[in-house]
Amino acid sequence: MPPPPDPAILRGMPLFAGLDAGALAEAVALARPRRHPRGTAVFAQGEPAAAGHALIDGRVKIVQTGPDGQQVVMRFIGPGEMFGTLAIFTDGLYPADAVAVADCVELSWPAAAMTELMDRHPAIARNALSIVGGRLRELQNRLREVATERVERRIAHALLRLVRQAGRRVEAGVEIDFPLSRQDVAEMTGTTLHTVSRTLSAWEGQGIVESGRQQVVIRKPHALVAIAEDLPPVPDRG
Amino acid sequence: MTVSDMTMADLMSARPAVVPVLLRHGLACPGCAMAPFMTVREAADAYGLELGVLLADLAAADSSGSDAGDDQSPASEGGFRNPRARIALPEACRPSESDDDRMGCADGERSFIGYLL
Structure with missing residues (x-):
């Protein structure tokens, strides 16, 4: 069990934006810190949603399984982001699995504590609404992509979303800074592992991306944007 | 840091007025x-644009969109605060990346452009 957290760890977290030091201390006092080693579940789809969660460190994959066993990666959660919180306010069941894909530290607030915090500090509820709104917009975009775009554009968009969330400048280009498999990309884009492999291999051949078993580096960022946005082809100036 | 070494995100946040210039260039x-x-x-x-042309147009972007007196802006070094930066440069005077000496401008104009960049 990690030591009781310092309220400062809530600073910079969108869920607690605009709160004064007193309110942050109150929020942190009600939080339960937990560690989750890489590969373990934070919560499971269908379980009663006992708490709201926020990630302090690491990376969590939110993945939903359909009745036929098909999995869809809903999103990756990075440090500072809330997750698994909506179920408290909907049907009380977690809608997806949350799996630690790196060693994680999270805070969770029992449902009653989260509700009480929101009642006492409406800014938390407003912040949650804004986070949920942003994610809804992202899902609307993904739905449109799945319905209308050819698969290459969908894969390019998925990589760009991950860059926006977890991009890191490296010598070779822009790296997606957490373990990401081709299967993950397939499950994010509603396509098959085979198609993702074929697409990424083609892009590797063109020098656009470089992907190891769990790592993706975008070597030609603009070329990927051009695929995602259907921009005119990049002039090749050698 | 020179404007050419700023990230696009830093440039746009320091100088929102450059956004229409970028769009006009198809970026x-x-x-x-x-x-x-x-x-x-x-x-x-990446877009196959002449850096000097782009920099000149960025420098000439209207500076009214940002807070005057914000001296934390990394753009200040680029000379955007200079009201003269609004003057549109003739095509021949636009500098390219490495040929400052061959721009075909009079000395005074060249140093002016050097200040802009």
């Missing part, structure tokens, strides 16, 4: 996930 940087990672120089290269 998709505003709102792009890659903007925090790519410099102005890299963007020009």
Whole structure:
């Protein structure tokens, strides 16, 4: 069990934006810190949603399984982001699995504590609404992509979303800074592992991306944007 | 840091007035996930644009869109605060990346451009 957290760890977290030091201390006092080693579940789809969660460190994959066993990666959660919180306010069941894909530290607030915090500090509820709104917009975009775009554009968009969330400048280009498999990309884009492999291999051949078993580096960022946005082809100036 | 080595995201946040200039050049940087990672120089290269032309147009962007007196702006070094930066440069006077000496401008104009960049 990690030591009781310092309220400062809530600073910079969108869920607690605009709160004064007193309110942050109150929020942190009600939080339960937990560690989750890489590969373990934070919560499971269908379980009663006992708490709201926020990630302090690491990376969590939110993945939903359909009745036929098909999995869809809903999103990756990075440090500072809330997750698994909506179920408290909907049907009380977690809608997806949350799996630690790196060693994680999270805070969770029992449902009653989260509700009480929101009642006492409406800014938390407003912040949650804004986070949920942003994610809804992202899902609307993904739905449109799945319905209308050819698969290459969908894969390019998925990589760009991950860059926006977890991009890191490296010598070779822009790296997606957490373990990401081709299967993950397939499950994010509603396509098959085979198609993702074929697409990424083609892009590797063109020098656009470089992907190891769990790592993706975008070597030609603009070329990927051009695929995602259907921009005119990049002039090749050698 | 020179403007050409700023990331596109830093440039756009320091100088929102450059956004229409970027769009006019056909750059998709505003709102792009890659903007925090790519410099102005890299963007020009990726789009096949002459860096000097792009820099001159960025420098000439109207400065009314940002707070005067914000001296934390990294753009200040680029001379954007200079009201003269609004003067549109004749095509022949626009500098290119490495040929400052061959721009075909009189000495005074060249140093003016050097100040802009």
